[in-house]
Amino acid sequence: MTIRTVKTIPFTDQKPGTSGLRKSVTAFQQTHYLENFVQSVFNSLDGYQGKILVLGGDGRYYNRIAINTILKIASANGVGKVLVGCNGILSTPATSCVIRENDAFGGFILSASHNPGGPNGDFGIKYNIGNGGPAPEKVTEAIFAQSKVISEYKILEAADINIDRPGFFKLGMMEVNVIDSVDSYLKLMESIFDFDQIVNLLKSNSFRLCIDSMNAVTGPYAHKIFEHRLGASIGTVINGIPLEDFGGGHPDPNLVYAHDLVEILFAQNGPDFGAASDGDGDRNMILGHNFFVTPSDSLALLTANAHLVPAYKSGLSGVARSMPTSMAVDRVAAHLNLPCYETPTGWKFFGNLLDDSRATLCGEESFGTGSNHIREKDGLWAVLFWLNILAVRKESVESIVRQHWSEYGRNYYSRHDYEEVDSQRANDLVNVLKLKLTDLAGKNYGSYQVDYADDFSYTDPVDHSVTSGQGIRIGFTDGSRIVLRLSGTGTKGATLRLYVESYEADKAKHNLDTQKALKPLIDIAQEVANIRHYTERESPTVIT
Ligand code: VG1
């Protein structure tokens, strides 16, 4: 087997976004496109020679081809050993788990998460570092810098290896170990939660659940964990076979895209508990019978109930949420006397807080929650966390959430997405708004008075790195907030996200419709940011 050095020229658009490099499949199919990026990763790293890497993806179209290409580039660059998920399948949280368990140097995750897949869909690649988490900004910037000057890449000339079953291979000097996709992850979950209690809950005839894997990566995990290990009846997991195009669906677990599950849970005599996860398994949506738990509330509830879970019963060191996530968890943290961190959007910003034991639980409004067990958000972990709570408290999801609101107050919360907006116009909206910020403080809008208005900037308390331009926050004196930012994961035009939050302490007012409760703030956002004008849209594309 020989190593070939291939001449190439740089692509100008290989800048990783919120979570890796995401492009249409057709962009990745351009000659040298994937190879350039992977070689740029190696060029930006030091000391990986002879070490272990982990490689897997969410099973979407192009996953298998990319895996064999990456293996050959890794071998040519002197990597010692690669652990590959069987069939190319490793959920994002499982990849993080395997990196940590094997003391690997890092890993590649092939996924565009919740973006649709298939030949006309999206593909993505993300590099994770040795702590199991997404590469921090200084690493992604170095990769981007390399991608702009790359002139050649190295690749082993060899036949593809068969990743359909576990086994050992040699690729040049490099070892390849095709591993079971689920085993390590299941073992980790067993070490965190009270599986016996969950088994008892699922045994009782009165409790029924439904898990929607959305034809994406969590299928094999959910079948093995819920049906085989925890004894839920066969059929509990729906859409449980990963498909290259996710069955034509949009594997995003929210009320819009997971509507099959929503219908099941909101039917008369529907199950007591439902959950869905996204393309790569790091997101979760939690439903009770006839009841939706917002991701921000879920984070607050997990924090308030963490003492019921074996791994967290001795206490949490702190909590962290991304800036646009509602402040519900802040109230629990204050009550428990825990530090609470506010970070920019994206899981990479939680890594240092977790490594430094400043935070135990982290979460984002975008259906992501996780803990110090790995360095990624973790969809099925959140589902098991909820089941553990339900098994101990023996109350319904709705009753647990309502009690939480009575105790802490309710943070009404919603996100409005304006997708595929003209990029120039979206940038104009943000730039014009930025110029207005200094004048906004003190202004009155109806009964609301602006307390502060800024462009969010974050100083990492551990390495002191500064990340600025992370979204516009407009805070009101009653604790309500409007946040606007542009997505860093989209692949077509720009996506404007408007996040709106208000706080209601009065229990008598905890039954309002969310959109109605937030209407005055949504109107203020329109007025301040001129959203209709810049997006040329009457209303958002998706409301969650
Ligand atoms: C979105 C979410 C963010 C999440 C990111 C990756 O980013 O808002 O909270 O961390 O997706 O999630 P953006 O920049 O589009 O708002 V996933 O499940 O893609 O790995």
Ligand code: CO
């Ligand atoms: Co995801």
